[in-house]
Amino acid sequence: MHEALGSGMWGMEFDDKGNMISVEWSPEFRRMIGYRDENDFPNRLESWSDLLHPEDKATVLREFNETIPDYTGRKNSDVTFRLKVRSGEWKRFHAIGRLLRNENGMPLSYVGMFVDITDKK
Numbered sequence: 001m002h003e004a005l006g007s008g009m010w011g012m013e014f015d016d017k018g019n020m021i022s023v024e025w026s027p028e029f030r031r032m033i034g035y036r037d038e039n040d041f042p043n044r045l046e047s048w049s050d051l052l053h054p055e056d057k058a059t060v061l062r063e064f065n066e067t068i069p070d071y072t073g074r075k076n077s078d079v080t081f082r083l084k085v086r087s088g089e090w091k092r093f094h095a096i097g098r099l100l101r102n103e104n105g106m107p108l109s110y111v112g113m114f115v116d117i118t119d120k121k
Contacts, residue, residue, distance in 0.1 A: 034086025
């Protein structure tokens, strides 16, 4: 299904104080951007954020980060950006993310999906 949609999943986990403790990029997402596995695209936020286009990076990270402290649960991350894939070319992606929270609003996990929209732009 992800191959047909040109999409890949991602997820992040938080500790009981709301600090991010892990990131996971799906095999589908890694393949979409030209990587094979965790050895060449580690499960770190910087693996992705360091590849964001300079003109998009601040906006994308602000959107991403502003969703975490919204304890109302109403804000979801929804952003379009350019990302440098392994071949060196820039591709366009649409990413959506939603936080799952405990009863007090503290983040538990942040899950989302990237969709390659390069051919649509």
